[in-house]
Amino acid sequence: MIYISMDDTDSLESRGTGSLARTIAKKLANTYKIFGVTRHQLYEHPDIPFTSHNTCAVIHVDDKGEDAVNELFEIVKNEMLMDFIEGSDPGIAVAERHQITPPLIAFGKDAKNIILNQKQARTLAANLKIKLEGLGGTEEGVIGTMAGLGLANSRYDGRFLMPGQSEVMGSNTVPELLNMGVDAVYTLDGRQIKDGTIYSRNERLVKPCPVGDKVVLYVEEKDGILKAVNRD
Structure with a gap:
């Protein structure tokens, strides 16, 4: 399984991250088998900027291999950049299941309860060799994207926005x-x-x-x- 995690892609005037993730997943379904798209609730706190709800979205792709990871990263990154909204701070992370180790699962759980920062997210990604990138604004979305990987892999968190390849x-x-x-x-x-x-x-x-x-x-x-x- 490959997980594509997205966060902070929206503003008050735009569609939400979940909607963008579903749109991208439908496009990917032309080439890849999509297991689903999940939504994960993160910590809501006055010191954490978010739009209406502090959530991230993860696309689950039934595939494996470094080549697939690299290809999916570039495809989704380009889709997100084309959809970039001023005032948003998007991030993307893509990883295979074997890269999601206990420290990343702990990071995901912490993101539901405490304030985390970009340095923690980027250090974790570097140590686990996970492809992570901020795509604009403050790039604060890298925090939620890394959390999304750990939460999605737990297989007991969040909701399906798409169970399979359709809503x-x-x-x-x-x-x-x-x-x-x-x-x-x-x-x-x-x-x-x-x-x-x-x-x-x-x-x-x-x-x-x-x-x-x-x-x-x-x-x-x-x-x-x-x-x-x-x-x-």
Whole structure:
């Protein structure tokens, strides 16, 4: 698995990092097998600049090898530069699963709870031989991109913005969800749902969770109606 992590690509007037990551993932799907795109919540603190939410996005590519890493880095870097928004501070990092060692996983966990800095992120990337680059502004996005790698690799953090190579929008039956890349649907009280329709609030993007190597959608039942629940 190769992880492509992106952060701080937006401003108040532009689309968010998650939207950009989904757009890029769809383009990559013409050549690569995309396992999905995940969103990861980072620490929200007055001393940390962010737009609406302090999150990063990670594209999971089912491939391996240094050549693929280098090619993906250049493709996504160019896409991000073409989409650069004044006032943003984007960063990109690309790594294979074997490069994501315990210190990077700890960095990702810390990024959810404390303030980190660019020096820590860049030193970690250099020591682990991970391709990391700031693409404009203050380049503060390199912090969230490195955190995203560790969080995505844990396979138990965040939400899927795309489970597989396409988005899941609106209300769908369970069989339809399974065909879209969702592996299982569960209520929060432990019941597995195998049929029926799962409704999305306001018919928006449905965001299942990574659970191990599975894509799991959590739902809640009220008055006999099953509704998708967003959880991190």
